[in-house]
Each structure stands twice: as structure tokens, then as C-alpha cells.
Amino acid sequence: MGNSKLYKGSLNTIILKLLEESDKMYGYEITQKVKEITKGELNITEGALYPALHKLEAEGLLDVEMQKVDNRLRKYYKLTEKGTKETANRLTELEDYIRTMQTIINPKWSIS
Amino acid sequence: MGNSKLYKGSLNTIILKLLEESDKMYGYEITQKVKEITKGELNITEGALYPALHKLEAEGLLDVEMQKVDNRLRKYYKLTEKGTKETANRLTELEDYIRTMQTIINPKWSIS
DNA sequence: AACTTATGCATAAGAAAATTATGTATATAT
DNA sequence: ATATATACATAATTTTCTTATGCATAAGTT
Numbered sequence: 001m002g003n004s005k006l007y008k009g010s011l012n013t014i015i016l017k018l019l020e021e022s023d024k025m026y027g028y029e030i031t032q033k034v035k036e037i038t039k040g041e042l043n044i045t046e047g048a049l050y051p052a053l054h055k056l057e058a059e060g061l062l063d064v065e066m067q068k069v070d071n072r073l074r075k076y077y078k079l080t081e082k083g084t085k086e087t088a089n090r091l092t093e094l095e096d097y098i099r100t101m102q103t104i105i106n107p108k109w110s111i112s
Numbered sequence: 113m114g115n116s117k118l119y120k121g122s123l124n125t126i127i128l129k130l131l132e133e134s135d136k137m138y139g140y141e142i143t144q145k146v147k148e149i150t151k152g153e154l155n156i157t158e159g160a161l162y163p164a165l166h167k168l169e170a171e172g173l174l175d176v177e178m179q180k181v182d183n184r185l186r187k188y189y190k191l192t193e194k195g196t197k198e199t200a201n202r203l204t205e206l207e208d209y210i211r212t213m214q215t216i217i218n219p220k221w222s223i224s
Numbered sequence: 225a226a227c228t229t230a231t232g233c234a235t236a237a238g239a240a241a242a243t244t245a246t247g248t249a250t251a252t253a254t
Numbered sequence: 255a256t257a258t259a260t261a262c263a264t265a266a267t268t269t270t271c272t273t274a275t276g277c278a279t280a281a282g283t284t
Contacts, residue, residue, distance in 0.1 A: 007119050007120065007121040007122060007209055008119065008120030008121050008240080008241070008242080008269080008270050008271055009119040009120050009121075009242095009269085009270075009271095010119060010213065011270080011271085012270095014216055017216060017217060018216075026232080026233095027232075027233070028230095028231060028232050028233080029232095032231095034216070037215055037216060038212050038215060038216070041208070041212050042212055045271080045272065045273085046232090046233080046234080047234095047235085047236090047271080047272065047273070047274085048270075048271055048272075050233070050234060050235085051234090051235085051270085051271095052270085052271095054234095070231090070279080070280070071278095071279060071280080072231065072232055072233090072278080072279055072280075073232070073233070073278095073279095074231095074232070074233090075232085075233075091217060094213065094217065095217065096153065097119055098210055098213060098214065100150050100153050100154055101122065101206065101210060102210065103149060103150060104126055104129055104130075104146070104149065104150070105129060105203060105206065105207065107133065107149065118242075120240080120241050120242055120269080120270070120271085121240085121241075121242095121271095123241080123242080124241095138261080138262095139261070139262070140259095140260060140261050140262080141261095144260095157242080157243065157244085158261090158262080158263080159242080159243065159244070159245085159263090159264085159265095160241075160242055160243075162262070162263060162264085163241085163242095163263090163264085164241085164242095166263095182250080182251070182260090183249095183250060183251080184249080184250055184251075184260065184261055184262090185249095185250095185261070185262070186260095186261070186262090187261085187262075225284100226283100226284085227282100227283080227284080228281100228282080228283070228284095229280100229281080229282075229283090230279100230280080230281075230282090231278100231279080231280070231281095232277100232278085232279085232280105233276105233277085233278085234275100234276080234277085235274100235275085235276080236273100236274085236275080236276100237272100237273085237274080237275100238271105238272080238273080238274100239270105239271080239272075239273095240269100240270085240271075240272095241268100241269085241270085241271095242267105242268080242269075242270090243266100243267080243268070243269090244265105244266085244267080244268095245264105245265085245266080245267100246263100246264085246265080246266100247262105247263080247264085247265105248261100248262085248263085249260100249261080249262090250259100250260080250261085251258100251259075251260070251261105252257100252258080252259070252260090253256100253257085253258075253259090254255100254256080254257075254258095
């Protein structure tokens with residue numbers, strides 16, 4: 001259990017990105033989707049996911065809608081307008097971070 | 113101050129990578145080097161750097177050597193043998209993480 | 225029928241790794 | 255004289271995880 005690869009700070013961006021793609025999702029669905037697209041590399045733990053969702057909701061980035069399926073309760077989350085804007089910012093930030101990391105890992109300053 | 117871009121967990125890998133490149137460096141030098149190669153994007157704070165260096169030393173990944181230059185004390189750090197091996201691991205891990213993040217950000221599963 | 229795994233949510237305790245704020249001290253530039 | 259740069263360090267706090275636990279229903283297994 002635990003992946004030791006989920007670098008702190010990126011979970012929120014992952015959630016926002018998935019919601020941008022899929023319109024609305026519920027928590028458990030997010031964990032499964034991440035596991036699927038990363039081929040098991042990333043396993044979002046519930047202890048990290050649910051508090052993160054609650055926080056994003058509290059910040060006004062997500063809206064919630066309850067739905068009962070097969071006698072089990074689901075909480076569907078979707079981006080608010082504010083959330084859609086913020087998603088773009090967070091993605092840009094993550095892309096910048098990745099580019100920065102690649103600059104350090106794969107230094108061009110050693111070529112000259 | 114503070115950059116909000118230093119995703120938690122990657123600082124140690126950055127330090128190790130720089131030491132792999134430069135043989136030996138002192139703390140302040142590391143902050144300046146990172147600032148330089150990232151064009152000011154990443155600013156390592158002292159409150160993060162020094163405890164990180166102490167921890168890496170305690171783990172046996174770094175060796176220390178004091179040196180007085182211009183009446184100011186410098187603590188030069190260099191990789192131990194163990195540190196060199198661990199650096200390779202951490203870099204692989206970071207590359208995996210970056211690849212995973214790119215899979216999520218830039219999804220191929222939306223093409224089909 | 226009993227048991228395990230999957231689905232679905234939640235929270236609390238603890239650890240890890242930052243930020244922010246200090247503190248000390250010397251050197252250099254204005 | 256004063257501010258900025260160099261050089262280290264630590265304490266308090268915050269953020270963000272992991273790990274552990276709890277509840278509840280559905281589906282599959284022995």
C-alpha cells in the first residue's frame with residue numbers, strides 16, 4: 001500500500017484535470033481512473049482523496065451532487081466556473097514544474 | 113518569497129542531482145545554482161535546504177567538509193558511494209513520476 | 225451459510241516536507 | 255552609514271500525505 005510516488009502537491013491538480021475531462025465523477029471512480037490510466041503506478045489513497053475533495057469544494061472549485069445507485073450513495077463532483085479557471089492555472093503550473101525538473105535532470109548547461 | 117512551485121518531495125532529488133554534476137557544493141551555492149539554471153523559477157529556501165542537507169548527511173548519502181573562505185565558513189557536501197547509488201534511484205523515480213504526470217495531463221485515452 | 229473482495233464514503237493520528245520567521249556573522253556595494 | 259550579498263542554522267506552523275480505523279451495501283467464493 002502507498003505508492004511513494006505521489007509527490008505532494010499534485011493530487012489536487014490530478015483531480016481537477018480528471019473532472020475537466022469527464023464532466024462529473026465520484027471519489028471512488030477517481031481512484032479507479034487514476035489506477036487505470038497510470039497502469040497501477042499511482043494509487044490514490046482514500047485518506048488523501050476525500051479530504052482533498054472536501055477542501056476543493058470548500059474553496060468553491062467543485063460542486064457536489066448526491067446520487068443513489070444500487071442502494072449505495074455516490075457523491076458526484078463537478079467543476080464550478082471558478083474551478084474551470086483554476087484548473088487551467090494549476091495545469092500551467094504543473095507543466096512549468098515538469099519543465100523545470102527536466103531542466104535540472106537533463107541539463108543543457110553541461111553541453112557547452 | 114517562496115515559490116509555490118517546489119513540489120514537496122523533489123528537493124532531495126534536486127540536491128543529489130546537482131552534487132552528481134558538480135562533485136562538491138555548499139548550501140548557498142546550491143540555492144544560487146538552482147536559481148540560475150531555472151531562470152529564477154525555483155527558489156530553494158534556506159529553511160528547506162539546510163534541514164534537507166542535514167538529513168541526507170545523517171542517512172549517509174553525503175559527506176561534509178568544512179572550509180574557510182574570506183573569513184566565512186562554508187560546508188561543502190559531496191556524494192558518498194551510497195549517495196551516488198541512491199541518486200540513480202531517485203532520478204529514476206522522478207522520471208517515472210514525470211512520465212506518469214504527463215500521462216494524466218496529456219491523456220492518450222482521449223484519442224481513440 | 226459464511227467469508228472475502230469490491231464498492232462507497234468518512235475521519236483521526238501521525239509523519240514528512242515544506243513555508244515563514246528568526247538569529248548570528250562577515251563582506252561588499254551604495 | 256546602510257543595505258545587500260554571502261553563509262549557516264533552527265523553531266513554529268502549515269500543508270499534504272500515509273496509515274489505521276470505522277460504517278455500510280453488493281457481489282463473488284468456498
